[in-house]
Amino acid sequence: MIEVLQALVQILNPKKYVQSLDSKLTITEKHRQATFRNITIQSIGKEALALKLDECGFPGNKIFVEQHAMHRACDAVVFCVVSGEPYILCLELKSSGPNRNEVKQQFQNAHCFLNYLDSLLVTYHNQSIKSWSRRYFVFHDATKSLLNKPPLIDMPHNDTPESAQVMPVQNGENIYLRKLLGKPL
Template sequence: MMFMIIDSLKQIILPKYELSINSSNIENSSIIIKETQKDTKLKTVEITGLFAEHTYGFTLEGNKKDDQPICKYFDSEQKNINKVCDGVIFTQIENKNYIFFCELKSDRLTPSDYLVQYQNSTLFIDYLINILNSFYLQEYKPDYKYLLFHTQTKQNSKARNITQPVRLVGVQTKKNPKNGFELDFYGIYREISKFEAQQGAKIKVNINDILDN
């Protein structure tokens, strides 16, 4: 069934928004998400442990390059309704269907900000799944997972070449006090030096390590 899902998604989503998949090892492939904003410390996230033929991803922030809202009917000046997360990954792990909502952040984490991004992205993907089930497939019911990747800059660190390990916080729960939206998500971060913050940091992590944490 996953082959049909991916084939249908490729018919719906424009190719320019697709995320890059490294499939040199088809049973341990990786997908790469890049942050397009210039002033961010976390530039790249690579998620490994994926099966290439069962994986498809695209960016929801692609429209920012085109200076367009996520929906052409929306006013681009509206603050909240156009906020979305950086990438969405459709995949299958041990015969279970998942959709991973991925958001890249730097040091300062504002729950009301990224919760709005997750909420809007969820609404959009709900709509996309309804399209899939109505016109392409039947009974596609994936499990939603939310991944928050971020950095922690060590202010007193001068080391340039010492790469700190990725740390998995596990599932956290946050609630947006403005609208009551509550979400469980996985926290993934890495400590970085000031030098790496200036150059642009990268997080590389296996999807199974995240789910097992």
């Protein structure tokens, strides 16, 4: 699993990802109109990294029509290992209440990108992320939520783009990875 993370560092543009620092990883929304700016994932491990997918541009921008929904991207795709289990977290930060269809498109595109990335890892590094568990999360501004309640502690079934877990949180909030994954602290 560590070999996969090392291979990712070798092939990803260093300007497009951030690595964890002191086992923390901050995900930031860069859109200038956003009021919900960031969250920090705690206890994520020293080797974790987050690809800023929405800043990368779609790999096929010069091939496919520009107006297609396939060009939408989630804010970050995080690669991490928790207690020996590899995870890929697809994350989206929303200042307002999330639109399920819009978020679904963003996560479907992340899913396609991850399949493409897996193909590159297999071809050029003899590594794979195919067996890594994928989880999809939408974090949105809790101050604008009608359902101001804490997130679920039980493990949700958020392992497909269509079943993302929506979590109201505070801007700048610290979120523990194990809690996010429904694991004991």
